[in-house]
Amino acid sequence: MVDIGHLMLILALTCAGYSIFVSIYGARKNREDLTRSGEHALFGVMFLVTLAVFTLWQQIFAHDFHNEYVVGYSNRAMPTFYTVASLWGGQKGSLLFWGWLLTVFAALAVYLNRHKNRELMPYVVAVLMGGAMFFIALNVFVSQPFEKLWQLEGTTQVIKAIMQPANSIPYAAPDGRGLNPLLQHPAMAIHPPILYMGFVGFSIPFAFALAALISGRLDSQWLKTIRRWTLVPWFFLGIGMILGGKWAYMELGWGGYWAWDPVENAALMPWLAATAFIHSTMIQEKKNMLKVWNMSLILLTYVLCIFGTFLTRSGVVSSVHSFARSEIGPWFVGYLVLLIFVPVLLIIKRLPQLKTTQHFDSVISRESAFLINNLIFLGALFAVFWGTIFPIVTEAIRGVKITVAEPFFNKVTIPIGLFLLLLTGVGPLVAWRKTSSNLMKKFFLKPILVSLLGLTIMLAFGIRHFYALVSLTLSIFVTSTIVAEFHRGARARMRTNQEGYFVALIRLLQRNKRRYGGYIVHFGIVVMFVGFTGKAFDTEKEAHLKPGESMQIRSYTLTYKGFKTFEDSNKVVWQAEMDVYKGGKMVKTIYPNKHYYIVQEQPTTEVVLRSTLLEDLYVVLAQPNDDKSAVFKVYINPLVNLVWLSGLIITLGTFIILLPDNPLKSKVAAQRAKIAQHEIA
Amino acid sequence: MAEILFFIFLASAVSFYVVFPIVQARTRAGRRVNSSNNHPSELVERKQTIYAAIKDIEFDYQMGKLSKEDYQELRQQYKDEAVRLLKEIDQKEKKVTKGAIRANKKDAQANFCWICGTALVIGEKFCPNCGEKIE
Amino acid sequence: MAKKKIKITFAFTIISGLLIWLTLSGFEGEMQYSIGIKEVKAMGEAAFDQGLRVKGFLVPGTLQRSQNSLEVNFVIEDAGQEMAVRYAKVLPDTFKDGAEVLVVGKYQREGYFDAQILMAKCPSKYETGQEYDIKNYDPSKHIDELEGTN
Numbered sequence A: 001m002v003d004i005g006h007l008m009l010i011l012a013l014t015c016a017g018y019s020i021f022v023s024i025y026g027a028r029k030n031r032e033d034l035t036r037s038g039e040h041a042l043f044g045v046m047f048l049v050t051l052a053v054f055t056l057w058q059q060i061f062a063h064d065f066h067n068e069y070v071v072g073y074s075n076r077a078m079p080t081f082y083t084v085a086s087l088w089g090g091q092k093g094s095l096l097f098w099g100w101l102l103t104v105f106a107a108l109a110v111y112l113n114r115h116k117n118r119e120l121m122p123y124v125v126a127v128l129m130g131g132a133m134f135f136i137a138l139n140v141f142v143s144q145p146f147e148k149l150w151q152l153e154g155t156t157q158v159i160k161a162i163m164q165p166a167n168s169i170p171y172a173a174p175d176g177r178g179l180n181p182l183l184q185h186p187a188m189a190i191h192p193p194i195l196y197m198g199f200v201g202f203s204i205p206f207a208f209a210l211a212a213l214i215s216g217r218l219d220s221q222w223l224k225t226i227r228r229w230t231l232v233p234w235f236f237l238g239i240g241m242i243l244g245g246k247w248a249y250m251e252l253g254w255g256g257y258w259a260w261d262p263v264e265n266a267a268l269m270p271w272l273a274a275t276a277f278i279h280s281t282m283i284q285e286k287k288n289m290l291k292v293w294n295m296s297l298i299l300l301t302y303v304l305c306i307f308g309t310f311l312t313r314s315g316v317v318s319s320v321h322s323f324a325r326s327e328i329g330p331w332f333v334g335y336l337v338l339l340i341f342v343p344v345l346l347i348i349k350r351l352p353q354l355k356t357t358q359h360f361d362s363v364i365s366r367e368s369a370f371l372i373n374n375l376i377f378l379g380a381l382f383a384v385f386w387g388t389i390f391p392i393v394t395e396a397i398r399g400v401k402i403t404v405a406e407p408f409f410n411k412v413t414i415p416i417g418l419f420l421l422l423l424t425g426v427g428p429l430v431a432w433r434k435t436s437s438n439l440m441k442k443f444f445l446k447p448i449l450v451s452l453l454g455l456t457i458m459l460a461f462g463i464r465h466f467y468a469l470v471s472l473t474l475s476i477f478v479t480s481t482i483v484a485e486f487h488r489g490a491r492a493r494m495r496t497n498q499e500g501y502f503v504a505l506i507r508l509l510q511r512n513k514r515r516y517g518g519y520i521v522h523f524g525i526v527v528m529f530v531g532f533t534g535k536a537f538d539t540e541k542e543a544h545l546k547p548g549e550s551m552q553i554r555s556y557t558l559t560y561k562g563f564k565t566f567e568d569s570n571k572v573v574w575q576a577e578m579d580v581y582k583g584g585k586m587v588k589t590i591y592p593n594k595h596y597y598i599v600q601e602q603p604t605t606e607v608v609l610r611s612t613l614l615e616d617l618y619v620v621l622a623q624p625n626d627d628k629s630a631v632f633k634v635y636i637n638p639l640v641n642l643v644w645l646s647g648l649i650i651t652l653g654t655f656i657i658l659l660p661d662n663p664l665k666s667k668v669a670a671q672r673a674k675i676a677q678h679e680i681a
Numbered sequence B: 001m002a003e004i005l006f007f008i009f010l011a012s013a014v015s016f017y018v019v020f021p022i023v024q025a026r027t028r029a030g031r032r033v034n035s036s037n038n039h040p041s042e043l044v045e046r047k048q049t050i051y052a053a054i055k056d057i058e059f060d061y062q063m064g065k066l067s068k069e070d071y072q073e074l075r076q077q078y079k080d081e082a083v084r085l086l087k088e089i090d091q092k093e094k095k096v097t098k099g100a101i102r103a104n105k106k107d108a109q110a111n112f113c114w115i116c117g118t119a120l121v122i123g124e125k126f127c128p129n130c131g132e133k134i135e
Numbered sequence C: 001m002a003k004k005k006i007k008i009t010f011a012f013t014i015i016s017g018l019l020i021w022l023t024l025s026g027f028e029g030e031m032q033y034s035i036g037i038k039e040v041k042a043m044g045e046a047a048f049d050q051g052l053r054v055k056g057f058l059v060p061g062t063l064q065r066s067q068n069s070l071e072v073n074f075v076i077e078d079a080g081q082e083m084a085v086r087y088a089k090v091l092p093d094t095f096k097d098g099a100e101v102l103v104v105g106k107y108q109r110e111g112y113f114d115a116q117i118l119m120a121k122c123p124s125k126y127e128t129g130q131e132y133d134i135k136n137y138d139p140s141k142h143i144d145e146l147e148g149t150n
Helices: A004-029 A032-061 A068-073 A080-088 A091-112 A121-142 A186-201 A203-215 A221-225 A227-251 A262-287 A291-314 A329-354 A366-398 A406-429 A437-460 A466-497 A501-511 A513-537 A640-658 A663-680 B002-027 B042-062 B068-093 B098-105 C002-027 C037-049 C140-149
Strands: A148-152 A158-161 A168-170 A401-404 A539-545 A550-553 A556-567 A571-582 A585-590 A593-597 A602-606 A608-611 A615-624 A630-638 C031-035 C051-058 C072-078 C081-087 C100-107 C112-121
Touching: A004 A032, A004 A121, A004 B002, A032 A068, A032 A080, A032 A091, A032 A121, A032 B002, A068 A091, A068 A148, A080 A091, A080 A186, A091 A121, A091 A186, A091 A203, A121 A203, A121 A329, A186 A203, A186 A227, A186 A262, A186 A291, A203 A221, A203 A227, A203 A291, A203 A329, A221 A227, A221 A262, A227 A262, A227 A640, A262 A291, A262 A366, A262 B042, A291 A329, A291 A366, A366 A401, A366 A406, A366 C002, A401 A406, A406 A437, A406 A466, A406 A513, A406 C002, A437 A466, A466 A501, A466 A513, A466 B042, A501 A513, A513 A630, A513 A640, A539 A550, A550 A630, A556 A615, A556 A630, A571 A615, A571 A630, A585 A608, A593 A615, A602 A615, A615 A640, B042 B068, C031 C037, C037 C051, C037 C072, C037 C081, C037 C100, C051 C112, C081 C100
Parallel strands: C031 C051, C081 C112
Antiparallel strands: A148 A158, A148 A168, A401 C031, A539 A630, A550 A556, A556 A571, A571 A585, A571 A593, A593 A602, A608 A615, A615 A630, C051 C072, C051 C100, C072 C081, C100 C112
């Protein structure tokens, strides 16, 4: 019989369709009972998809090898932690997981807005359920995670199908094939869910934007509502990319963390659009302008999320990580066309209402700095987009696939990135609306002097790499402007509120969470750029060593002691032993491994590091030989740890921005306000 | 078999939950969406934008980012606009609100809260909007 | 007002122009042509100075490792055509007999392909939609294979 999980999905699909219908109809007829019913249906969909997900998890944990997906992505030998990850380890499961996250996010957003935005919500519900319907429909019709294995009677042939075919008996495989061992890494187990939370999370601002367009409620209410709903997915996307980088660095063994692979670009593109949106939305809040622009940016962000998924899932571009070629491509194309045309038509329809009444106060102002920032972000997006789809375009036009790889992206994005870094420093110094050139000089003088000093020191130390010099100088510049901002803000508070320096500093952060939290995020970005710059100073060396022999790389000496072999239920392990000396002193013994996963017939390289904040010594056991000699590949990656560290700083900054205003504080404030009003009366 | 029963139970429970608001509305004369509330009118929104702008100007001046002349010019400009808007809002609502009292009292010394930009009446010790202490 | 607007528009046009120029000029010299083995051989002289991306399947038994360096030589095959490849970096973990291989690099006059980048996909191992033959699945057999290759 058909799996109950599949039935739940069918029910969820029906429920989502019902929700769309009653929400729109109810909103048009102004009937709250219907729109409430639509919201209930949304919660119902969430509940049903949750049940379906847990059904699949249950089958994975119970090793139910009658289910084809369970056979494909789990086995008995896998550790529990990774068994959880089997849910999103393959195409079908990950699409189900995606749909599940979407319904959970949707339910949360609708629940939190149950008393607010009543005119918007029916349309928000309809748009969200539209998205959910798409993903659930994929799981019901094309990419079915509850497909079962059946053995045709009288033969040894096993086929997969949702319904039991005629003349067949249920078939259960003795064991599964397991999750790809390359994916069995802590960072990889949590990287996809976090990345998905980013992709899926953008459905909420998308739904609010579209609802505002449909309902004609185009005041900035929707923009205020989605402020946090934009920041959270933006954050998840960024952290997801950093974790993905960490995984690639630790697991793939080529010494790097970013390769401009289409899958990586797929996550980077919506992140760029969202970053632009987060900045330009402030202009709308402050000046009530750029309405069409902001609307387009958030719609673009979501479209890019879906486009990225399409790119990586349909196999139209070749990528290291790409999933199997599958029949979901056309579905995604259809959905994308819908996602582009409907909003564009709506924007055109609402154009008169989106006209701006405000204007710029001055050419040199924070507003125009933000606008330039937007332009540059979109420029970066444009470059990454063209680089990614170039093979598709050239194949369509010239009949030959022409690919551009890492060198292209580096050539184009490094100058753009450095210019953005410069803006990070300049933007906050420019006041909103107007900045006089005298003050500009005053503000820029000190940071410029500090960065010039830094530049001189770097030159004195013999650094000659052009981009590295620019990047590090700019980093010093931006850092000093951020420090100066904090200092000036604290000083201003000290003057007006008679507070001590540290109290003033903390109050400053509390009272202006967005501004100063934003500066902390900026600082995180600076740290990340410094980490990227380390790439300019890396080095690598390959050596064939017999036991007892040593190799030299920069100030390190590595002495190879030999390797041993052993195996457990899951894999065979070659483990080499090496002593690491730095400047003649032994600092660490390292054990680079090579594993061979038996069931999957796949080796994995287990890198070892000798890691300090300044640099990583990165050792790969590339090839163990029969005579106990071995080939090693050794990298020195300076500053790479700053990239991971920047993730923590960005997390801190985002956390501060997201902090709710202290409820106790606002109560006190409300009371004070009451007292003040009494005094007037 | 048990699975099928469970599923039927599940489907009925979900359906009941989904149609519940409609049934409820039938029994207690349907409440309708009141579409006029909780959305700031265009004017109020513009007022908020201007308050935010004044807050920024104050803050930038406190931090020494605006020169005194620029600060005074910009602040006057936004204050005038705020007053104009307040009057406009009052006219629209056809009643005299506190905002208008404040706007009428407004003279050369009228101040704005540096945290939230609300118009202040001389003698107030706390901002009536955000509660910030006024020196 | 109008003057301000002109100034802003002008600045933005310049910046957009620069960005577009940067992107388009970036393509120059970085293009890699995706072609089949047969076409590489048919290209003649033109093949030697162009970045190429060639797909094929690793011919079982042709992989030659070197004892004292990372350099490997192997043959890939596609549609009946074969091509020798040399690669000198750490091999990706998914690289094994029968794997689908994508090599990026330049074709050399000596008649082999000098690969700078190598991507490999496991032969249908993790892909769905393949015919099933887990009936005769025997986990122990891989250990034999493993010992055989080592």
